[in-house]
Amino acid sequence: MEDQTVTEKILSEHSLQKEPVFAGDRVDVGPSSILSNEMLPMVAIPKFRMTGAKRLNPYFVENTLTILDHGGFGTTDKMIHLHQITKHFAKLFNLKVEPAGSGISHVVFHEKGYVKPGDLILGSDSHTVTHGAFNAFAKGIGGSDLVELMVKGSTWLDVPETISIKVDGKLREGVYSKDLLLTMLGEKTTEWGTDRAFEYSGDGILDLSLEARLTMSNMAVEMGGVAGIMPYDKKLQNYLDTVPVRGTIHPTTPDLGANYHERYEINASEVEPVVACPHSPDNVKSVDEVGEVELDQVFIGSCTNARIEDLEVVAKILKNQKVRTETIVIPGSSQVALEAVKRGYVEIFMAAGAFWSYSTCGACYGGSLGRIGSGMTALSTTNRNFIGRMGGDSTSKTYLGSPATAAMSAIKGKITGAGYKK
């Protein structure tokens, strides 16, 4: 058989026809697991009713986890109503739901063991690509696609071409995987991966922790990609050993002669701390280059950078310091929150004057807890800084950076890199 990329192997494995597929083929697939969120009550349930179906496909019921992350807990009457609709629907059809406050879907999903190497994951959220860090093909889908899975338990995919990203070298002290990702994004723009998958490899990737890899897979979608797949290794296995994984794992490597659309290489040791400037994640400048930017708010959270390792970085910087800017820290999940409490990070955050909250998407998409207003400037550890994304209007500005940059900037009240020497 012809050599295959990881993408082609995983899609072949999950094709209903059980035939090897290659870039350019169209394939019917049954995903290993399905992620859903408020897209379910907002779009999918009303459209599911329109199909006339009286029952859910058993495969969907078995393999779907719905996590109410976007709306927050008891925020608005309409959101409360949407959450109630979800619970009723779930009860009726035996669906599993994680209630508002339990965490952000792209953190909870892997904590609950819904992702493993070789999986095909589909989720009604563009950042479903996050789970590519588990050596899986994970892709965001829309509300109607979710309805198709609810009815048929399967859907179709176009097998994408793949771009290989090889990272050599190690990140220097004070530089993080967020900086690495943003650096590539600045160079290659948000259109880079349109309709294509990314596969990461190289010593520089293996050197990263799983959490640092999750940040990079998460933002594969900002680079335009449909997936961002990481290699399988001991670090990943160590994590899998701690969660209730469903089924057997299938670590997947590319064949030697696999056909890549592009082979991109970057040396991690040359990367500096950077921020993405308003209003696009590819508008990237080094922290030094960006000049004096006074901040009205610092936001540390989201599916990109709110896992325990991110909070550890923030805690180290905020210890015995005071923030000069309103700063809000939102943990990635209630499990992350509990760990942060145990490790004493929450005490550090609060002593520094930062606000600490239950877990939700929060202001990341302008939902709740830290929306910004007209004319305000924020630095955020999230993944998008589009006009109005965190609230406000075209006069509101969001800069994106690593948790370290966010914490140091919070202390200084303006954009500042953390402990990095050239």
Add this chain to the structure above:
Amino acid sequence: MITIDDFTNIRGKVMKFGDGMNTDIIIPSQYLEESDPIIYCRYVMSAVRPTTYDEIQKYEDVIFVGGKDFGSGSSREQAPDAIKYAGVKLVIAESFASIFFRNCVNVGLPLLEVPNITDKVEEGDVLLVNLETAEVMNERTQEVLNGHQIEGFLLNKIKKGGLIPELQEYVKLHELDKINN
């Protein structure tokens, strides 16, 4: 010669937008709590052009023209639904983000990729478009632009009105509309 005698031919007036019209611009998150597209479509593109919805209602048929990476960002299907329910007949852009493209097909909103369209078309121009051949004629300049043809599989889905009508047939065929099994 392009005529407007069936679905694949669309004639409409251009409302022009720039590059990077992401889903947070197309429909900002604060309107998503409303599940009914007839209501939230009023806020379509309001982040960059607050009068968009009202303008669409004034014209007979409207075609959105955008630049690069139209629809990047979130997987929210409310983005194409907002455009569709506001009354827009077609979206032409230089390029589309992947999930947005598929969402358009799924909700039955016709779309076409036409390189350099923003250089060739002005606000208010009237375009005659053949979806089947991906030809776009600008009535003002009489120039015919060639877009990327939409594959038959996807064009058929758009013609049927998207995924839901298709699933309605599936449900009937497999008797999933009956409660007993």
